[in-house]
Amino acid sequence: MHSTFTTPDGLKLAYDIHGTGKPVLCLAGLTRNMDDFDPIVAGFSDRAMIIRLDSRGRGASDYDPSPQNYTIPQEAADAIALLDHLGIDRTAIIGTSRGGLIAMVLAATAKHRLSGVLLNDIGPELDPAGLGHIMEYLGRPCAYKSYQDAADKLPKAMGAQFQNVSRAQWMTYAQRLWHEGPDGLQLRYDPKLRDAVQAQSALAESPDLWPLFHALNDLPLAALRGANSNLLTPECWRKMRNLRPDMISAEVPDRGHVPFLDEPESQNVIKRFMAYIT
Structure with missing residues (x-):
């Protein structure tokens, strides 16, 4: 059973907590919800406090009456609002796809609130082919x-x-x-997410996200890539690993965008990441 909290702009967002110990906040992808992190709850709530959030407009959370608020900066602010609601000063983040982008934004804007980041099939470059595939079904x-x-x-x-x-x-x-x-x-999820993404895409060229990746410097970092991913390219993956040779990482065979997190490779990276964060 999930709980809710109210954001500063009045939406009720759903979250749940399993386990005790060091906090780990799980942030899902664009159209996804907290259920994607069931393997994290099953495998790791005996060693950490697993917090799962449904971003606004997803899962059991309120839909925003103003779809233009479906933005990564707003969703990052919502994540901080949840931490404040729970009285948590610092947390690690496991971010799948858009959730990983939110984690990188938080590293750039509120790094003191983070104890580490695990990126699930996401990086600072997004393959246009993968983005096009998302738009085929979004909304x-x-x-x-x-x-x-x-x-x-x-x-x-x-x-x-x-x-x-x-x-x-x-x-x-x-x-x-x-x-x-x-x-x-x-x-x-709210089908108006499609309108929000289209409107934001029309406003400007795709921003350079590498500064957000560099903002992760000095934080424990882990990453997963689906070996068949159409969003996180092999070239971007290699660059990420070269820039952060200390990054705990693995490619997950037979998976695209995104790994399910129950695979042995995923579970091993998560286990090592959990041991690394403080």
């Missing part, structure tokens, strides 16, 4: 009629990036991403 109604239908069809739809995935894993994937309704599967 669009789900085409699957049921979880069973999704589990049957997802291997064909996503199999180029995600191989050796069992039907049970596809079922879990579907249950994390969609609600099952009388008319088929429903989005678990």
Whole structure:
């Protein structure tokens, strides 16, 4: 059962906490929610306080009546508001995709609040092919009629990036991403996220994100890359590792954007990261 807190601009955002010890805040991707971090709760709540947040407009959190507020800086401010609500001075962050971008922004703007960062299939360069793929489905109604239908069809739809995935894993994937309704599967996020992303993309050229990556200097850092990722390129991955040779890292075979976090490679990196942070 999740809890809620109220942001300074009046939205109720959902979060939950499992375990005790050093805090680890889990931030999900653009259209995702706290359920993506079930493997973190299952594997690591015996050694850390696992905090999971549904960003505004996602999961069980309120939708923003002003979609222009669906921005990374605003979502970073929401993460700080949650820490303040909980009375937590510093936390590590496990950030998947957009959640990792939020973590990098926080490293640049509120580094004193961070004890380390783990980036899940995200870096300071975003492959246009991957961004284009995201826009193909962002805010669009789900085409699957049921979880069973999704589990049957997802291997064909996503199999180029995600191989050796069992039907049970596809079922879990579907249950994390969609609600099952009388008319088929429903989005678990505000479809107006699409309007927000399109509006922001039209305003300016893509910013240089490398300064945000450099802001992670002097923080414990870990990273995962799906070996078949269409968002985090091999070239960007190599540059990240060259710039931070101390970065705990692994490529996850048979996974694209993003690894599920239950893979042995993912679990090993998370374990090492947990031991590294203070």
